[in-house]
Structure formats: C-alpha cells, structure tokens
Amino acid sequence: MMLQGQRIRCGVVRLLPLLRRSMTTGAAPLDASKLKITRTKTPSQPKPNDELVFGKTMTDHMLTIEWDRTNGWAVPEIKPYSTLNLDPACCVFHYGFELFEGLKAYRTPDDKITMFRPDMNMKRMNKSAARICLPTFDSQELIALIGKLIQQDKHLVPKGTGYSLYIRPTMIGTTDSLGVSVPDKALLFVIASPVGPYYKTGFKAVRLEATDYATRAWPGGVGDKKLGANYAPCILPQLQAAGRGYQQNLWLFGPEKNITEVGTMNVFFAFQDKKTGKKELVTAPLDGTILEGVTRDSILELAREKLDPSEWEINERYYSINEVAERAAKGELLEAFGSGTAAVVSPIKAIGWQGNDIDVPLLPGEQSGPLTKQLASWIAAIQYGKEQHGNWSQVVADLN
Numbered sequence: 001m002m003l004q005g006q007r008i009r010c011g012v013v014r015l016l017p018l019l020r021r022s023m024t025t026g027a028a029p030l031d032a033s034k035l036k037i038t039r040t041k042t043p044s045q046p047k048p049n050d051e052l053v054f055g056k057t058m059t060d061h062m063l064t065i066e067w068d069r070t071n072g073w074a075v076p077e078i079k080p081y082s083t084l085n086l087d088p089a090c091c092v093f094h095y096g097f098e099l100f101e102g103l104k105a106y107r108t109p110d111d112k113i114t115m116f117r118p119d120m121n122m123k124r125m126n127k128s129a130a131r132i133c134l135p136t137f138d139s140q141e142l143i144a145l146i147g148k149l150i151q152q153d154k155h156l157v158p159k160g161t162g163y164s165l166y167i168r169p170t171m172i173g174t175t176d177s178l179g180v181s182v183p184d185k186a187l188l189f190v191i192a193s194p195v196g197p198y199y200k201t202g203f204k205a206v207r208l209e210a211t212d213y214a215t216r217a218w219p220g221g222v223g224d225k226k227l228g229a230n231y232a233p234c235i236l237p238q239l240q241a242a243g244r245g246y247q248q249n250l251w252l253f254g255p256e257k258n259i260t261e262v263g264t265m266n267v268f269f270a271f272q273d274k275k276t277g278k279k280e281l282v283t284a285p286l287d288g289t290i291l292e293g294v295t296r297d298s299i300l301e302l303a304r305e306k307l308d309p310s311e312w313e314i315n316e317r318y319y320s321i322n323e324v325a326e327r328a329a330k331g332e333l334l335e336a337f338g339s340g341t342a343a344v345v346s347p348i349k350a351i352g353w354q355g356n357d358i359d360v361p362l363l364p365g366e367q368s369g370p371l372t373k374q375l376a377s378w379i380a381a382i383q384y385g386k387e388q389h390g391n392w393s394q395v396v397a398d399l400n
Ligand SMILES: *Cc1c(COP(=O)(O)O)cnc(C)c1O
Pocket: 102, 226, 261, 263, 264, 265, 266, 291, 292, 293, 294, 295, 296, 339, 340, 341, 342
C-alpha cells in the first residue's frame, strides 16, 4: 500500500511542471497519442544493400511536428516524404536556429527493429534546443513517434550486419521575421535513411592532421551541442588538411594543445606505461568543449565493465598532442580511434604534427589495433541484438 501511494505521488510531482506550464500558457505538450498518419500511395522497394550511400536515399515517410509559443506542440504528423515550404525570412536561414541528432535502428536476428540508446539522443536534443531558445519536449513522446515512423517504413530497414536505418531528428526556428530574437515558431521533423557499413570492406585506418590553426569548440561556447552552426566552419580546415594528405582534423585546444575530438567524432587513445606495464584508455573530459557522444559513453561503460582492471585504467582526462608525440617516441602509444554513431569506431594510423607523422601501431596486416577491434565487436553484438545490455536496445517494431 505504502509503495503504491509513493508511486502515485511521484507521478504527480513529475507531471506538475507540465501541468503548470499548460495551465498558465495554454501551450500543449508534445503528445504522441494525437499522431495523424497519411500513408504514401507509392511505397518504394528496398534498394539492394550494395547501392546504399550514406544519407542519400530517404525512406518513404517523414515525421513533422509544428510548435508555436501560444499553442505549444501541434498534432504530430507522419506523411509522405516531401520538401518543406518555408518563408525565406525564417530565422533558421539567417541566424542558424537549427539543431539535429543522429541515431540508428537495427534489425535483430529474431526480426525485431530496435533503436540504440534513443533516450541519450533525446536528452542531448533537448539540451541543444534549450541552448538556442527552441522548445523542449518529453523525450519518451518523441521516441514513441520515431518508433511509429520506423514502423511505417520497416521494409526499408536493411538486413545484414553493418546495415541499419540512420535516423535524423531535426529542429528549426521558423519565425518569419528578420529581427534577431527568441523564435516563437518552430518545426521538429524526423527523416530516415537506410545505410550500409561505414567501412564496406572492413576497417580502413585514417590519417589525421593535428589542427591548431582552426578551433572547433571553446570554453563557454556551444561545441557540446549538436547545432548545425558548429559544422559548416569545420569543412574548410578539413579541405586544407586533405590538401596535405590527411582525411580529418584532430582538433587541438589552447596553449597546451590538448586533444579534443576528431572531425565530427570523439577520440580515444590507448597507452602503455613502459615501466609499470599498465595500459590506459584515455578520452577528453566533458568540459563543455566536447560533444557528449553516445558511442563515447557506451565505449567508456563497456571498457570499465569488460576490460581487466589489473591491466587497464580507463580515464577521462586532459592529454595533449605533445604527450602523444613523446609517448609514441618511447613506444608507449598503443592505439587511437574515433567514435561516433555513423562508423561506431574509426581506427587512426597516423597523425601529422609539426611537419612529421606520428605513427599509430596497427595489428600486423590489419587496419586497426586489438582494442579498437574488440570494442567494435562488443558494441555490434549489442546493436544487432546478439547480446543484451540493460535497456540500450529498445524495440520499436516486431516484423513477425
Ligand atoms: C555527433 C558527434 C559525435 C558523436 O556522437 P555519437 O552520439 O556517438 O554519434 C562526436 N563529436 C561530434 C562533434 C559530433 O557532432
């Protein structure tokens, strides 16, 4: 009895802020139960797996939800994929009121479709929205709506390890006025794209240019949010690095030349202390300059859970390109890899710094180190439903 009473009280307490907001403003919360679905009259056939190019093919349907300050979230709609019709004065076009997310849905061996840790993406999406004065929403409601979207196009979720459905939730400010101010209108939309493995023929290790001539993120900035405005300025430095033979930038920060991220991924390094023999897996701490990657978090959790603590230390700490260069020279650099939803892990084979290449060891005849490979297989087993890990995989559709 006691327990039941407590549970009820908790529920009411959690609802209070929502109730208060809708009572004072009349603005409706996001409500998945109001969903309206208009199905396409021309459903498409799945493309053969080998024709899938990342982000080029979209599924048949999209989810859209309009918001305005007076009425709150409107009726969510799933409808045939189409262009948007927007006033050219909309604030998204002038002042960058835009944020996005990226997550994936997978087909499991027992023919279910699951999303990988969508709660983490929703939490991050709400943080991005709050930072640029766009509306926040109840994460569970949007997860339910994305689930419905995937159900409409479930025949387009590709089969096979390495294949998945990439999901792109996006929010834009749609106030049609050139004044720079708080948006009073917004559009949340979700589109999805069937994708193949990032590395079609197994890993391909990349060469990075350690970059101190451009800065991706800085303290007090917004580098820890997935705002569109963070990405366009990173393409020119990438082109400059490419001109010197490097695929991506290894972003450094400050006079210490601390390593922060690589391209649009988080980055990990593994060292082994020559004296003690102890190994260390390192990534930069979440100090506001680092995007809080779901893959980063998953790798840290799996490493802490599965690697032998007498052999490995797992650390979120500051470390610089100078430390990497010195330890590589001493033979203490073991591995390095990027992490993110698209590639999961992306092995690194060399880092250009001050005119020289720091070589990162790889397994003989292979394109990654042993830890990189191990982490990738642990994560794939969970994503493709071969192993369970807490609530990381959430079922959105049952194909049986
Ligand atoms: C999206 C992103 C990541 C990776 O985040 P995941 O949630 O693991 O996909 C890392 N760094 C940047 C800058 C990003 O935009």
